[in-house]
Amino acid sequence: xxxxxxxxxxxxxxxxxxxxxxxxxxxxxxxxxxxxxxxxxxxxxxxxxxxxxxxxxxxxxxxxxxxxxxxxxxxxxxxxxxxxxxxxxxxxxxxxxxxxxxxxxxxxxxxxxxxxxxxxxxxxxxxxxxxxxxxxxxxxxxxxxxxxxxxxxxxxxxxxxxxxxxxxxxxxxxxxxxxxxxxxxxxxxxxxxxxxxxxxxxxxxxxxxxxxxxxxxxxxxxxxxxxxxxxxxxxxxxxxxxxxxxxxxxxxxxxxxxxxxxxxxxxxxxxxxxxxxxxxxxxxxxxxxxxxxxxxxxxxxxxxxxxxxxxxxxxxxxxxxxxxxxxxxxxxxxxxxxxxxxxxxxxxxxxxxxxxxxxxxxxxxxxxxxxxxxxxxxxxxxxxxxxx
Amino acid sequence: xxxxxxxxxxxxxxxxxxxxxxxxxxxxxxxxxxxxxxxxxxxxxxxxxxxxxxxxxxxxxxxxxxxxxxxxxxxxxxxxxxxxxxxxxxxxxxxxxxxxxxxxxxxxxxxxxxxxxxxxxxxxxxxxxxxxxxxxxxxxxxxxxxxxxxxxxxxxxxxxxxxxxxxxxxxxxxxxxxxxxxxxxxxxxxxxxxxxxxxxxxxxxxxxxxxxxxxxxxxxxxxxxxxxxxxxxxxxxxxxxxxxxxxxxxxxxxxxxxxxxxxxxxxxxxxxxxxxxxxxxxxxxxxxxxxxxxxxxxxxxxxxxxxxxxxxxxxxxxxxxxxxxxxxxxxxxxxxxxxxxxxxxxxxxxxxxxxxxxxxxxxxxxxxxxxxxxxxxxxxxxxxxxxx
Numbered sequence: 002x003x004x005x006x007x008x009x010x011x012x013x014x015x016x017x018x019x020x021x022x023x024x025x026x027x028x029x030x031x032x033x034x035x036x037x038x039x040x041x042x043x044x045x046x047x048x049x050x051x052x053x054x055x056x057x058x059x060x061x062x063x064x065x066x067x068x069x070x071x072x073x074x075x076x077x078x079x080x081x082x083x084x085x086x087x088x089x090x091x092x093x094x095x096x097x098x099x100x101x102x103x104x105x106x107x108x109x110x111x112x113x114x115x116x117x118x119x120x121x122x123x124x125x126x127x128x129x130x131x132x133x134x135x136x137x138x139x140x141x142x143x144x145x146x147x148x149x150x151x152x153x154x155x156x157x158x159x160x161x162x163x164x165x166x167x168x169x170x171x172x173x174x175x176x177x178x179x180x181x182x183x184x185x186x187x188x189x190x191x192x193x194x195x196x197x198x199x200x201x202x203x204x205x206x207x208x209x210x211x212x213x214x215x216x217x218x219x220x221x222x223x224x225x226x227x228x229x230x231x232x233x234x235x236x237x238x239x240x241x242x243x244x245x246x247x248x249x250x251x252x253x254x255x256x257x258x259x260x261x262x263x264x265x266x267x268x269x270x271x272x273x274x275x276x277x278x279x280x281x282x283x284x285x286x287x288x289x290x291x292x293x294x295x296x297x298x299x300x301x302x303x304x305x306x307x308x309x310x311x312x313x314x315x316x317x318x319x320x321x322x323x324x325x326x327x328x329x330x331x332x333x334x335x336x337x338x339x340x341x342x343x344x345x346x347x348x349x350x351x352x353x354x355x356x357x358x359x360x361x362x363x364x365x366x367x368x369x370x371x372x373x374x375x376x377x378x379x380x381x382x383x384x385x386x387x388x389x
Numbered sequence: 390x391x392x393x394x395x396x397x398x399x400x401x402x403x404x405x406x407x408x409x410x411x412x413x414x415x416x417x418x419x420x421x422x423x424x425x426x427x428x429x430x431x432x433x434x435x436x437x438x439x440x441x442x443x444x445x446x447x448x449x450x451x452x453x454x455x456x457x458x459x460x461x462x463x464x465x466x467x468x469x470x471x472x473x474x475x476x477x478x479x480x481x482x483x484x485x486x487x488x489x490x491x492x493x494x495x496x497x498x499x500x501x502x503x504x505x506x507x508x509x510x511x512x513x514x515x516x517x518x519x520x521x522x523x524x525x526x527x528x529x530x531x532x533x534x535x536x537x538x539x540x541x542x543x544x545x546x547x548x549x550x551x552x553x554x555x556x557x558x559x560x561x562x563x564x565x566x567x568x569x570x571x572x573x574x575x576x577x578x579x580x581x582x583x584x585x586x587x588x589x590x591x592x593x594x595x596x597x598x599x600x601x602x603x604x605x606x607x608x609x610x611x612x613x614x615x616x617x618x619x620x621x622x623x624x625x626x627x628x629x630x631x632x633x634x635x636x637x638x639x640x641x642x643x644x645x646x647x648x649x650x651x652x653x654x655x656x657x658x659x660x661x662x663x664x665x666x667x668x669x670x671x672x673x674x675x676x677x678x679x680x681x682x683x684x685x686x687x688x689x690x691x692x693x694x695x696x697x698x699x700x701x702x703x704x705x706x707x708x709x710x711x712x713x714x715x716x717x718x719x720x721x722x723x724x725x726x727x728x729x730x731x732x733x734x735x736x737x738x739x740x741x742x743x744x745x746x747x748x749x750x751x752x753x754x755x756x757x758x759x760x761x762x763x764x765x766x767x768x769x770x771x772x773x774x775x776x777x
Binding site: 005007009011013014015016017022025026027028029030031032034062063064065066067070073074079097098101102103190192198199200201219220221222223225239240241242243244245246324326 | 393395397399401402403404405410413414415416417418419420422450451452453454455458461462467485486489490491578580586587588589607608609610611613627628629630631632633634712714
């Protein structure tokens with residue numbers, strides 16, 4: 002009976018709202034049909050609002066990494082000097098892509114669990130005035146830090162460089178005022194806070210970046226932003242669009258507008274604070290110590306001598322149906338991660354914490370049952386103003 | 390009531406079987422989970438059978454063009470000389486992609502509605518012995534010719550070049566014996582004869598091609614075949630896979646095996662022959678005159694002084710709920726196209742032809758009602774051995 006029963010608490014793919022699932026079941030349409038163009042136009046228009054931009058948002062059939070490459074492939078010429086802020090695996094991915102495109106990569110490395118420091122970015126830009134692009138991850142999914150995009154944008158704006166932000170696991174969960182802050186290229190993907198299956202990516206481009214894109218001549222075809230822009234003006238895509246995912250996207254964006262983008266941010270803050278309060282209550286250690294630096298979409302929790310995180314994840318999954326993520330690369334076996342974005346209600350956090358308490362007890366870690374849930378409930382009660 | 394009612398008769402996206410639709414509604418899973426890896430492995434293994442290959446088949450989140458670029462991006466180095474057989478829009482697409490990758494492109498152009506001639510390919514290869522890759526479209530979707538892949542493969546095999554086949558709108562509908570014929574790279578996409586929504590592509594690579602791929606150093610990241618191969622060995626993808634489409638793919642491949650690949654080819658031949666017989670019966674002209682050169686997945690029908698094909702398409706859609714495709718580029722306004730691949734039963738052809746007859750009458754084209762259906766029925770009756 003419980004074959005498909007689960008609480009999917011990884012940082013993407015995330016649970017899918019029933020409304021979105023139903024939308025994706027709409028009878029398939031030709032990608033060049035008038036009916037589909039209508040849905041496509043609506044989805045593209047609504048997408049601008051989540052990026053908080055007046056610029057066009059391009060829709061691409063690809064995973065998030067495809068969109069990261071799209072950003073690189075359209076602005077980086079061989080030999081260009083670029084700056085990448087590395088706060089974890091996804092910062093490193095930008096380094097790898099930029100190197101694949103034969104850029105000279107200046108890396109600003111930050112400690113695990115620490116955010117990218119705008120002052121360091123400024124230093125690097127001052128040291129290398131010919132840097133043509135700066136790449137920063139908004140939420141570093143591998144650690145759960147939220148980099149200070151607004152502050153970094155203010156620094157990059159002073160230079161000639163375009164500012165590229167990977168907001169794959171942050172957008173809709175955390176604020177990104179693309180136009181106001183001065184982000185030049187921002188990308189996201191369907192299977193994070195948008196709550197769709199993977200396979201669709203979104204990319205928005207500023208006027209400053211379009212100038213670079215229009216001058217760019219490196220090898221690219223599928224990633225060519227100009228082709229997407231040209232077709233977008235006719236409410237279509239240069240190549241066959243991911244029709245069913247676009248059906249889902251339009252509905253997902255409608256749900257987000259119904260909630261309100263600001264309310265979505267508030268909810269994600271609440272989810273984060275509930276988890277963090279619970280974790281502290283249970284005597285566990287957070288990878289990102291400073292609350293202000295913690296992502297609203299994913300939280301990393303450290304293992305220790307008494308806590309084998311891989312054993313815990315196994316018990317969480319088998320007995321409590323909670324699917325949590327492990328650590329990636331160097332953090333493998335050292336942390337576990339709880340995703341809390343998209344179609345995730347505060348009630349889901351209580352469920353997760355309750356299961357976590359039992360799983361911890363089951364693997365022999367000393368916990369007081371109910372202590373984590375209490376911590377999470379207190380945060381929610383406070384937020385609701387029912388703490389008295 | 391009939392808002393979503395339609396007979397989708399374009400050459401992709403194609404109708405989706407209810408079993409496949411249901412499979413895609415399976416609760417979303419983490420792309421690195423054991424449960425998903427099981428489905429992924431099954432899909433990847435079954436995919437080998439449709440390519441008739443012992444080689445691995447890579448699964449990519451992209452449209453068909455993405456997979457075409459993947460083929461180019463992994464074997465073409467700047468300055469390489471490559472040969473492209475152009476029989477229409479999708480041959481031209483290979484030219485554009487190869488040029489984007491700075492190849493020196495030798496083009497073998499064939500007349501509209503004609504197939505690529507293996508003798509011409511041989512001539513070009515003899516003229517340019519340093520050609521490193523040959524690109525041919527299996528079914529040229531823009532005209533409905535089926536290029537003689539087996540015969541061309543025999544010619545290319547004699548050279549050092551790798552043979553790349555775009556089987557996007559042919560595979561599963563028409564025979565492609567990758568290993569036996571000597572095709573080095575073959576690609577297909579989800580929204581054609583596989584009967585899935587767009588957004589997933591498949592690519593298979595021969596040992597001869599792997600040697601080139603492993604030596605290739607041009608800019609690529611998302612398209613890097615080596616990364617897909619390495620991850621495939623662990624039943625996963627290098628970047629987030631299109632989870633819901635993979636659910637559908639596994640079911641679609643199961644349905645294809647249930648029918649039997651040979652039976653699928655026979656069915657597609659039957660669909661083609663029914664349409665062609667009907668078209669002739671109605672006194673219309675086929676773009677591809679020679680039955681032997683006609684694709685089993687899409688049929689192009691010419692307009693004439695008495696027949697405005699765009700007006701016909703409008704009536705077909707509005708009054709008879711039949712969505713037919715128009716001509717592309719130079720053929721716009723000159724032909725209309727009927728797709729007949731994937732989840733398409735011979736009964737669907739009778740429906741389509743019946744609607745077509747009425748629509749022709751409605752736009753004032755002189756037809757004898759029933760004459761087209763009769764022609765299609767006769768073909769089917771013959772095939773079933775009930776003609777007496």
